[in-house]
Amino acid sequence: MSKQDGRGRQVTTAPVDDPAAHVLHMDLDAFYASVELLDRPELRHLPVVIGHDSMRSVVTAANYVARQYGVNSAMPMSVALRKCPNAVILEPHFEKYSRLSGEVMEICRSVTPLVEQLSIDEAFLDVAGARRLLGTPYEIAVDVRRRVQEQTGLTCSIGVAATKFVAKLASSRSKPDGLLVVPKAETLDFLHPLPISALWGVGARTEEKLRAMGLQTVGDLARTPVETLHRWVGAAGGAKLHALAWARDPRSVETERIEKSVGHESTFGRDLTEPEQVHRELLRLSDQVGVRLRKHGVVGRTVSLKLRYTDFTTITRSRTLAEPTDLGRRIYEEVREVYDAVAKPGDRIRLVGVRMEQLGRPEGTALGLWDDDEAWRETETTIDAVAERFGRGAVTPAALLNRRKRDRPPAD
Numbered sequence: 208m209s210k211q212d213g214r215g216r217q218v219t220t221a222p223v224d225d226p227a228a229h230v231l232h233m234d235l236d237a238f239y240a241s242v243e244l245l246d247r248p249e250l251r252h253l254p255v256v257i258g259h260d261s262m263r264s265v266v267t268a269a270n271y272v273a274r275q276y277g278v279n280s281a282m283p284m285s286v287a288l289r290k291c292p293n294a295v296i297l298e299p300h301f302e303k304y305s306r307l308s309g310e311v312m313e314i315c316r317s318v319t320p321l322v323e324q325l326s327i328d329e330a331f332l333d334v335a336g337a338r339r340l341l342g343t344p345y346e347i348a349v350d351v352r353r354r355v356q357e358q359t360g361l362t363c364s365i366g367v368a369a370t371k372f373v374a375k376l377a378s379s380r381s382k383p384d385g386l387l388v389v390p391k392a393e394t395l396d397f398l399h400p401l402p403i404s405a406l407w408g409v410g411a412r413t414e415e416k417l418r419a420m421g422l423q424t425v426g427d428l429a430r431t432p433v434e435t436l437h438r439w440v441g442a443a444g445g446a447k448l449h450a451l452a453w454a455r456d457p458r459s460v461e462t463e464r465i466e467k468s469v470g471h472e473s474t475f476g477r478d479l480t481e482p483e484q485v486h487r488e489l490l491r492l493s494d495q496v497g498v499r500l501r502k503h504g505v506v507g508r509t510v511s512l513k514l515r516y517t518d519f520t521t522i523t524r525s526r527t528l529a530e531p532t533d534l535g536r537r538i539y540e541e542v543r544e545v546y547d548a549v550a551k552p553g554d555r556i557r558l559v560g561v562r563m564e565q566l567g568r569p570e571g572t573a574l575g576l577w578d579d580d581e582a583w584r585e586t587e588t589t590i591d592a593v594a595e596r597f598g599r600g601a602v603t604p605a606a607l608l609n610r611r612k613r614d615r616p617p618a619d
Contacts, residue, residue: 218385223367224343227391229335230460231348232366232374233315235308235355236383238328239268242304243297245360254294258284261476263557267299271383283519307359314354318347323460329378331371333460345388352386369394370456376405394454399426406451413440428452469507470562471495478517478555485546485559490539492561497535500563506531507563510538512545515558524549531567538563 235241239257244250254273258266262285269278269287276291288294308327315322318341321333334347341347348365355363362384366377369391376398381387389397398405403422404414420439422428428436429452436445450456471492479485489512500507511525524545532538542561 215380216382216385217380217387219345219381219388222343223345223388223390225369225388225390225392226335226338226343228367228369228388229333229338229344230368230371230374231332231334231344231351232368232371232378233311233330233332233351234364234366234375234378234382235311235328236362236364237268237270237274238308238361239299239304240270240273240297241361242307243300244270247297250295250297254278254291256284256287256291256294256296257299258287258296259298259474259476260284260296262288263476264474269294307361310359311355311361311363314351314358318351321460321462323462331374331460345386348386348388370454371458371460372407372451372456373398373454376401395429398452398454399424399429401425403428406448408444408447408451413444416440425452468511468562468564468566469496469499469503469505470511470513470560471499472513472558472560474515474558475556478557479559480555482547482550485550485556486543488559489542489546489561490535492559493539493542494535496538496561496563497533500533500566504568505566506533506569507538508565508567509563510541510545511560511562511564512542512549513558513560513562514546514549514556517555517557519557521558522549525564527565531565531569533569 240255243257244255247255251270252272254276255270256266256273256278257268258264264284266278266280266282266284266287268280273287273291273294276294278287278291278294284296304327311328312322312324312330315330315332319332319334319337321336323331325331332351334341334344337347338344341350344367348367352363352365355361364378364382364385365387366374366379366381367386367388368374368377369389373389373394377387377389401424403409403417403425405425406428409417416439417428422431428448431449433445433449436449439445440448473488473492479488507528508531509525509527511523513521513523515521526541526545528537528541538561
């Protein structure tokens with residue numbers, strides 16, 4: 208989700224026809240907040256924060272009014288309310304987000320089969336093959352934005368360019384509810400005045416280092432010898448940043464995309480203080496991760512545990528498995544061992560997360576002659592079938608029954 212607040216917005220105001228600029232990046236505006244405001248239109252002019260109404264929770268999303276106060280996703284709710292005391296807090300409804308995301312992606316796929324969904328609210332489209340039937344990339348983008356608003360009530364911003372990197376930058380610059388076309392011949396004129404933080408791979412530390420060397424803009428970096436960048440940020444990083452600064456991005460739109468990782472995490476209204484409570488939460492999260500892996504037809508080889516303590520100290524620990532898996536039970540057993548190795552008496556835990564990494568297709572990672580998880584595999588496959596028919600939660604591990612009553616008392 209973009210942290211843009213709408214200031215510095217740049218849009219295309221007249222039709223542009225450049226056949227070389229055929230990559231679109233579509234990004235729904237403040238998606239979670241916009242979905243909630245469909246049912247609460249009277250709040251549109253107010254700062255709205257999506258999250259649980261507890262000082263111990265975190266911000267899931269914020270609308271553009273709230274962002275102008277400095278409120279952003281993943282920020283502790285207590286910090287958000289200090290920045291914006293008059294914020295309206297709305298509870299998230301993820302089933303609505305998933306449904307509306309699916310509708311938007313279907314609109315994109317009706318335009319071109321070359322759609323690469325990046326997340327629940329953004330996607331790349333390659334419309335080179337749709338030009339003869341549907342018009343210029345500019346006209347296609349206008350039509351997609353119109354249909355999204357008419358069919359869902361949501362707005363989206365679209366960037367159009369010759370490469371994925373520049374298209375994504377363009378959509379970000381046009382937010383909210385905008386369209387920006389960057390013709391190929393004008394790419395460097397658009398790119399070079401931008402701050403160096405606009406480049407992928409320039410985080411806070413790299414930005415600080417580059418600014419200390421006198422680099423302020425993408426153009427400054429582009430004019431720096433690549434050998435110098437190698438010394439400053441390493442050979443691989445320097446080569447990548449130099450290429451992006453000259454708009455060199457050979458990646459094509461990929462219709463089949465394997466996520467780099469799949470994970471879930473929970474923040475609690477009160478600290479967890481007993482290992483049994485953490486074990487139950489690990490079981491629930493591991494089950495969710497397994498469901499998502501199987502849904503996307505991938506397996507993972509590395510399981511990662513995330514713990515955040517009451518003083519906001521956060522640790523992550525990971526373990527690589529002998530065989531990749533998509534089973535919640537196997538994930539749970541491994542991540543529980545990781546947790547037990549770091550658990551100490553007196554721990555007070557406010558967040559637990561489980562993540563699977565090193566994902567791949569199962570056909571490239573066949574099971575051994577004996578499958579030690581055969582019984583659990585059959586069980587979880589059966590649960591998936593029941594969930595498909597009756598909804599997730601129709602079958603629940605006994606250890607999770609009444610979990611909220613035991614582990615999640617009402618938030619302070």
